[in-house]
Amino acid sequence: MKSVTIADVAKHSKVSKSTVSQYLNQRYEYMGEETKARIQDAIKQLGYRPNIVARSLKQKSTTTIGVIVANILHAFSTQVIRAIEDVCHDYDFHTIVCNADDDPEKEKKYIEMLHAKQVDGIILFPTGGNIELLRTMKDNHFPLVLMDRLIDNVELPSVLLDNEKASSLAVEHFVEKGYSRLGIMTTSIIPNVTPRIKRVEGFKKTLKQLNLPVNDNYIKSLDLKHFEQALEDMLSLEEPPEAILAGNDLALMEMLTFIKKKKLRIPEDVALIGIDEVSFASFYNPSLTTVAQPAFKMGKKAAELLLNKIQKKDKDEPGKIYEFQPKLIERESC
Amino acid sequence: MKSVTIADVAKHSKVSKSTVSQYLNQRYEYMGEETKARIQDAIKQLGYRPNIVARSLKQKSTTTIGVIVANILHAFSTQVIRAIEDVCHDYDFHTIVCNADDDPEKEKKYIEMLHAKQVDGIILFPTGGNIELLRTMKDNHFPLVLMDRLIDNVELPSVLLDNEKASSLAVEHFVEKGYSRLGIMTTSIIPNVTPRIKRVEGFKKTLKQLNLPVNDNYIKSLDLKHFEQALEDMLSLEEPPEAILAGNDLALMEMLTFIKKKKLRIPEDVALIGIDEVSFASFYNPSLTTVAQPAFKMGKKAAELLLNKIQKKDKDEPGKIYEFQPKLIERESC
DNA sequence: TTGTATGCGTTATCAG
DNA sequence: CTGATAACGCATACAA
Numbered sequence A, B: 001m002k003s004v005t006i007a008d009v010a011k012h013s014k015v016s017k018s019t020v021s022q023y024l025n026q027r028y029e030y031m032g033e034e035t036k037a038r039i040q041d042a043i044k045q046l047g048y049r050p051n052i053v054a055r056s057l058k059q060k061s062t063t064t065i066g067v068i069v070a071n072i073l074h075a076f077s078t079q080v081i082r083a084i085e086d087v088c089h090d091y092d093f094h095t096i097v098c099n100a101d102d103d104p105e106k107e108k109k110y111i112e113m114l115h116a117k118q119v120d121g122i123i124l125f126p127t128g129g130n131i132e133l134l135r136t137m138k139d140n141h142f143p144l145v146l147m148d149r150l151i152d153n154v155e156l157p158s159v160l161l162d163n164e165k166a167s168s169l170a171v172e173h174f175v176e177k178g179y180s181r182l183g184i185m186t187t188s189i190i191p192n193v194t195p196r197i198k199r200v201e202g203f204k205k206t207l208k209q210l211n212l213p214v215n216d217n218y219i220k221s222l223d224l225k226h227f228e229q230a231l232e233d234m235l236s237l238e239e240p241p242e243a244i245l246a247g248n249d250l251a252l253m254e255m256l257t258f259i260k261k262k263k264l265r266i267p268e269d270v271a272l273i274g275i276d277e278v279s280f281a282s283f284y285n286p287s288l289t290t291v292a293q294p295a296f297k298m299g300k301k302a303a304e305l306l307l308n309k310i311q312k313k314d315k316d317e318p319g320k321i322y323e324f325q326p327k328l329i330e331r332e333s334c
Numbered sequence C: 001t002t003g004t005a006t007g008c009g010t011t012a013t014c015a016g
Numbered sequence D: 001c002t003g004a005t006a007a008c009g010c011a012t013a014c015a016a
Helices: A006-013 A017-024 A033-046 A052-059 A075-090 A104-116 A131-139 A163-176 A194-209 A224-235 A249-261 A295-310 B006-013 B017-024 B033-046 B052-059 B075-090 B104-116 B131-139 B163-176 B194-209 B224-235 B249-261 B295-310
Strands: A064-069 A094-099 A121-124 A144-147 A158-161 A182-186 A219-221 A243-246 A271-275 A289-292 A321-324 A327-329 B064-069 B094-099 B121-124 B144-147 B158-161 B182-186 B219-221 B243-246 B271-275 B289-292 B321-324 B327-329
Touching (some): A006 A017, A006 A033, A017 A033, A064 A295, A075 A094, A094 A104, A094 B094, A104 A121, A121 A295, A158 A163, A158 A295, A163 A194, A163 A271, A182 A224, A182 A249, A295 A321, B017 B033, B064 B075, B144 B295, B158 B163, B163 B182, B163 B194, B163 B271, B163 B289
Parallel strands (some): A064 A094, A064 A121, A121 A144, A158 A321, A182 A243, A243 A271, B158 B321, B182 B219, B182 B243, B243 B271
Antiparallel strands (some): A289 A327
């Protein structure tokens, strides 16, 4: 790649570099029509493209933000990313997406890498580790917005789902449909990974509010690879649950796999609701009742918060929490 | 963000900038143990992080590649992206992913943007437009690898599926299972979008080889939003097809939606095979027979080709085509 | 073994 | 209205 620089354009159009730079930055108020035309010609002829790296170095801004998701396998993550990219596109910002794979070490590595790459800000789905690092970044006024999970004691703007509400919508729907022995399965409970915790809490709380018994045998939080065994156990109880809530999309898929394997019928043998909308919900047999997160809105909000922060247009409300409401989509599985 | 530079480290450790630079680049062969220690201390104390932007400007390399997919909605795209990121990670390269949304204009914009950002190379799922631009880039020796779709008359390394084979595997399987009135539905045929073309060609060719009739009423290529009507028509024929091949994952989902709506049974009313593996194939009711692309291997290959090209380690085989073999996964839908 | 000087491509300041 | 010159932070040839 022979690269043509601003100097080449200057030479070609017989003006100085600075004049060309002015032109490029739309400051042609006091510029001769003829000069303008000559520069434009030169640019076209030489096929000149500004070098963004050089510009970034000078301006200390890369018009790029980083997005670090805890786990890209969740449909929610990809939906949010899509929304963030849309907003960034409108603001002429670019996005670098990283997947921490639920590993705080990787998360740390990516934060440092994005930092070194001089991104103007980061949207983070925190793994739950690296709290000190987050605090340091906040103290250094590095633009940072948290997504999906709440980190206590660090006052960072956070975009979250009302996770208790998600469970309560599901429980209420189960009850309306006449089920009373209700269970919930989520992936492992890890400190600081608040959605799972809140969903279980919301589940229990709603049960109590409705004066239904809370049976701990119906409440499981474990690694996906132990789901099969746990379901086997749960459904072999003398009084098995009649309906189970899947804590997220991956949990739901694991449960569907088990149910198919055991040739169980939904909802006759076990009714099902999944938190998170999945691509196949509407045409699965039976179609799946889900509690959907407004992923797109949430991503949009996070991006806007961050971009405003970067452009210092925010009214600076440190640690403000933006909580979004889930929505139950009724289908055939319950 | 107060940023600490190499000069600060130099001052703090009482050596010159170049010495620090040496240290950073592991060139401490001829460096005093004590100097080394002092520098290390200073770096830690000041929390110094090299500025990658500045480094990139100097070295004319960003250790970043761009990936432009024609349409991110295809599961295949995301699988390939995942593989590319893995390989890049091993080589300490970063990835910027862009979605052209099947729009050549957007594709062009992204190519230019990535160019301006000085990425070291691009992996492109071509939309089919911008052929001249691709040729120019090739002529300028810009590292470029094509994925999924073949562009004629531009000698660029390309990673492809044997698309005819994909169809023929499906047709052969249909026939083995006793079906003879076979159909295929793909998204719209667009010039240069070779997979769809090849899949239809392979479909017809295999039919002929097996001495089965080719019925054009059973062969549809159209926009997803017209699938419903087309299926309605096709299945209302006096002699409707007994089995239909879905040309890709989105087509499959559209077909499943229709089939559910009409309460048809799979495979009794219509047998089904989908090209592309989908997340729900194994636990759908019935589970879905698919022709899977080795997406991971393909992404890996593309990344390796590009990185070798960037590092000039390739034996330079311009325009070489790397064709991968699809694999039929038999399940219940046929 | 370490330091000095220079340049990467751009923008910004300030003369002219 | 335009041009010279100095940064931005880093790497590298060349000196010392």
